[in-house]
Amino acid sequence: MDEHRIGLKPIRRPVWAPTGQPLTCPVQPGNEWLYVYAFANPESGESLFWLIPVVNKQAYxxxxxxxxxxxxxxxxxxVLVVQDxxxxxxxxxxxxxxxxxTVTLPPYSPELQPxxxxxxxxxxxxxxRAFDSIEEVELALSERCVWLEAQPDLITQHTLFHWWPLLAN
Structure with missing residues (x-):
């Protein structure tokens, strides 16, 4: 289980562009935030996502x-939940x-967190992408999270570390 802050501040990724042509990326920076809370079972690939406007004890x-x-x-x-x-x-x-x-991971060890x-x-x-409002971000993100919940193989590929303890059948 983990949380991730998303907002109007753009997330930039490398893209291909024709040689010699400048590449521009429109942005609409802002300070509105949304938090993705995610749970994933590395072995089965089952996942659940929540989009929450805050990150605090009550939301947790x-x-x-x-x-x-x-x-x-x-x-x-x-159910055993691994968290930071x-x-x-x-x-x-x-x-x-x-x-x-719950099991709490050691401090400063994100590489251990599936x-x-x-x-x-x-x-x-x-x-x-540039979004005009946090509601547009939420819509795009919610569609993606719904899609991810239906992709257990993809979730397993990204979260099942070679050292993860597997359940005995």
Missing amino acids: VAVMAAFARMVGAGADHR GAGFHVPPDDGHPEGIQ AERLWALTDVSIAN
Whole structure:
């Protein structure tokens, strides 16, 4: 599980251009933000995405509760969530939803976080584009996230590290 900030500040990617011709990329910079919360199962490729206007403890708790409901976490179905050590990754006083257990990665170790590799996939839909409003960004991003949720093989290719512990059948 991880979060990613997206906004009106453009994401630029290299593109091909004819030799000798200048390349221009229109931008509409702004300081409005949207946050993508993503969960991915590296082995199965299952993924869930939420687009949220803030990143804080309350949003984290709400998304974690929604995730627990979506995957059916409970007394009979335990789910291990790997997350970074962000300061807002704090469960409410009564703990995480039943069936959810978290493992926090060491500080400054994004290379260990499978969900960190999802951002290259989500950003494809908005890279090198200028948006007039955060709502336009949200629409483009939501379409991409819905598409990604239906691409388990692609998610596995990007998140299943060679050292990831696989479930025994």
